[in-house]
Amino acid sequence: MGFGEFLGNARIVQALRGALRSGRVPHAVLFTGPRGVGKFTLARMFAQAANCERLTDDFCGECATCQRVSLLADTDLLIEEGLTERGESADAATVERMPLILQPYPDVWAVVPDPVRLKTPVARPMLRIGQLRAVQRAAYFQPMGRRRVFILDGAETMRGDVSNAFLKILEEPPGSATLILLAPSPYTLLPTILSRCMQFQFAPLGLAEVEKILAERTKRSAAENKLAAALAEGSPGWAMEMDVEQTAQRRREALKILESAARGSGFAQLFAATGALAKDKEAPFDEQLGIFYGLLSDLLEVTAGIGAPSFRNVALARELRELGAKVDTAWVMRAIAGFDQLHYGSRRNLNKQLGLDALAASLAR
Ligand SMILES: [Zn+2]
Structure with a gap:
């Protein structure tokens, strides 16, 4: 267990480990790159390493903290639980009052675009103001462990007021918290946000690396995996679900x-x-x-x-x-x-x- 399991983009992994080792961890990090290339996985691994009870620049995967944070490996399940808790027929105000937050461990939050289920369906999932306000409040709490980590997936879906709430946090960065933004490309974000984040651009993986991941983690036939890898443009996550x-x-x-x-x-x-x-x-x-x-x-x-x-x-x-x-x-x-x-x-x-x-x-x- 540990960062060694993460395939591809080795320089990004090294940089993150270096930051953890030196204790100079940035308050805001931006991961960009195609979907399924491992941005969320690496953000989750960073959250584990930042709070692992045994290691400081890697994670054991076995301590209680590592195990709790690893629940983020199945976000679909956590999203489903969150939506069920809020109630299928929640109105717009309830959606903001009960923001969808995935929190497997007190110090580690993941915020994903809310696929709101209203009686009248809204356009597309997006990060909502209620979610950002909740992050804003929680970012300044002292961590129970070493570091609070907030993963904001789908950062490109933030609208004006949501972006502003986010900028407010960056303007007064909390002491021991790191916010990790995930987006397909930096051009989808405001320059005022970009300039305050340490940016990491994820490259697509090589065909052999994608095939290796598929062979380990799917039950498909070898032939089908070969085709999936060829179609996935270097994104193992996409290859797995396609x-x-x-x-x-x-x-x-x-x-x-x-x-x-x-x-x-x-x-x-x-x-x-x-x-x-x-x-x-x-x-x-x-x-x-x-x-x-x-x-x-x-x-x-x-x-x-x-x-x-x-x-x-x-x-x-x-x-x-x-x-x-x-x-x-x-x-x-x-x-x-x-x-x-x-x-x-x-x-x-x-x-x-x-x-x-x-x-x-x-x-x-
Ligand atoms: Zn651990």
Whole structure:
């Protein structure tokens, strides 16, 4: 047990251990990187090491404190308990008064975007003002153990007033507390928050590392794990929870759209495919765009003539090379610019189907 179990991003682990060893632990830390790459896991391990009863720059995993904090390994269960306690039909005021806090141990809190279940459902889970106010109050308590650790997952979902509550804590940093923010990218946060955090950017893991983790922690067949690892773009967490067949299928379909657009034939067929894509309710549009961006960045490497491209879509390497031989870098750049427009358009609620059709038509020309 200990940090040794954490695969990938060794320099971040070293830096955190160094901080614990020297006693110069920052008040605010920001972990950024793709989902499933291990940000929450490492934050939980840091909380264990900061309070382990036996070790100071690592954790034993066996003492009572380590075991309590390790409950954070299953956040779904804790979230479910929290929501049940609050009651399924809580109104908006109750949601703020009874903020969702995961607290497996008095000094260690995890705050996650609240998937509020109201009678009338709200848009998407986000960190709420009630949660931040609770953190604000608790941050100044003396720790029972050595250090209070607050993990704020989904920091990019903080709105104005929530960000301000967070900034207030950073402006008067509590003595023995560390706040760890998790977000996909630093650009999703206010500069005033960024400038007060020590930042760590998590890199995707290598294919072999992802496969190793999957072999140890899933019951899937070796073949299925191999495919999941190839699809997961370096994120073991995502690889573990993904529906492998569905994920592979979505990529194949997206690649088919690019292929028929590049062939410049069959608009009817092309629009049928984009129509199916626009109607797919299970995959959020952002996720679909992400699939196209992934394929296009692979194509960019092929058309640029890079000897051994490091494909994000390893499983589609052959098809990508074939398509890459038919288009050039200018075509790929045009496609990327087109998807950028779609991305901005979708934020302003433009019609996705029309946007996709226009893009496909412009690529076919
Ligand atoms: Zn311990």
